[in-house]
Amino acid sequence: MALGKMTKQERSWVLYDMGNSAFIMLATALIPVYFKTLVEPGSSVVVAWGYAETIASLLLALAMPILGSLADLKGNKKKFFIGTVGTGAIALAALGIPGTALAFLVIYVIASIMLNGSMVFYDAFLVDATSEERYDEVSSQGYAWGYIGSCIPFIACLLVVLGGPAVGISMDVGMKLAFLITAVWWVAFSIPLIRNVHQTHYKERATNLLRDTFSGLGRTIKRIFKDRKLRLFMLAFFCYIDGVHTIIKMSTSYGTDLGIDSTQLVLALLMTQFVAFPSALVYGRLSAKFGTKRMLLVAVAAYFCITLFAAFFMREAPQFWILAICVGLFQGGIQALSRSEFSKLIPKEHANEYYGFFDIFGKYAAVLGTLLVSVFTQITGNPSVGVLSIAVLFVAGFVLLWKMPEK
Template structure:
């Protein structure tokens, strides 16, 4: 029999509008580290993978890249609920986080090896699994880091600083890719591979504060009962599933999240490959995505403040409507670099806000002592949605030969999400 436990704390929680605590800042900086790999994966990795595919006689990067992302998402969706339940035992969360983080960093370095297109995609999939696995445990650390009243703000700052911080190594990498051949006499391929190592080093450096300071406040069993708790993992999972099913506001939000985060993740993971398919110059794609990061920094912070005033759910709903407009714009108007720049700015305005508030809103409406287990189910919905989104775009593009129709299919998912958001009763307003 496991026991729900919360560690005793002697310090008073900070006021809702007080400055960030040291603990909150140390949690936030991991977003600065991992976001460098996210940005590189969005901008540089698909272009590099495209060059490998072309060298091997392959041409359709949209479908190939979509299937690779689908595999990575599927692995995470299967693993996270089980590992998340185990991680709710005292001291286990940081261990799983460290394992996935190290997998991501090592595989990011391995991407710099001279690999063929298939081997490169396999290593890239493993790096993505390491990243997304670490993020599941990282997200659940939010409930140990701050209070309900400050969650929207702290989560928004995490995404905001992640966006702006990731631009530093990215600019270095881009300068190396474009200027390295002239300065150092390296090939463009060698400079691109070096950018993977630079990104891995940045990711590792900004993870150290969290590894050194994190303390698990909420857990379902103490360390001395770890064996007993692990043996009861499957019964805990069944119990959690039943609890979710009985909690109507929670499961309605999770279904809405399933559909709208599908759209968000698909836009993020497929935007560069879609632009490449349309024939937009790779330099324009990279610079436009860099602009997205700078736009997303203040936008995410503003979104957090607006959530304090209007509520997280209201702002999430507004972002879903905005994403619907973005999808229609990408489908019907995106044909040149100028339109891609407009798309990048629009995405930057809403991407960080919807991700940050989804994370914090979910953290408010779940039991804190089972946070990792619940975030495991959260990941099922998030990553399975990614599977459907990327698969839908890839398959529609392959069948019709028209990438625009693949992008347009995302709008259906956003409509379904809006229906559930409108029907869901917000428990934080009670």
């Protein structure tokens, strides 16, 4: 389905995926390479970057359930969305200021928290932007257009970073321009959602806001544990999304530690975006034919094989290209269908509150994944062992998802 055939609300919601994906692409491909120029010689990019991502994920996971509960109140969802996008874009643009690795990581952690926080509110807007029978389709469209849309500012960033020296622009200045380009793109593509998608599902405001917030969180926890299907899905999601996030966040730094040329890394990851665009759309269509659960099981099994390939066979640029293409085939599908499946299982007026817990499961998983990679790499001195350590989580995720009842 083309963007033009969607409703204005659906199209506006999908466009934000194009905005936030630009930052994700930059953080995956170029920022770790730039960060390597700031660290001391001989230091591992995987270790430092892994700990930074762990801290960002941990802080976000602690905050989002409370913020999500507050955002469910009438009129709050959009305010929280605007706040996280605005703060994150400013922090992203400011990444070109620090000249030391520590200062850079502090600002990056702030930008990363705001990016992922905005995506929690964005995900929760799905229940306001479309109808339940279209969750799979619209969610898949979001990831698909996010992949292809992120390529536009990313190519512009590549031109100023890699092509800049030919016209007298140093790589350092080029990266500063790349941060600014991406921040502007992020804000620009948040505007349609802010203007056209409105909070139609909400909780009424209470007289005692603090008490109502925490009592609501308690009720949500009880409902999650009483609902077997929702409980098993969230546990499965906790396991398999760990590996997905870790591969996204650590792939470039892993390739850098293996000695693969940075240009090869960046171009291969750009290929991932082009492959992921049609793949995410196909996944949305296949879910309607074969069911969301079955397609998620296929994606989890594929990611397990991808992890084994990365650990045992990836040593040079050609293998990294193979890895990037394989990730592109399943990345959009597993993320889009996880989001839409969760939306089907929760009460819509508590969407932010539930997505706050959904984010805990996703972000604590990301804490575990990046921590495992960093710790095992540091202990063994072998990045491949670090990558291999996350394979067991795909196995656990597959088993839990398999046990989830159909109805």
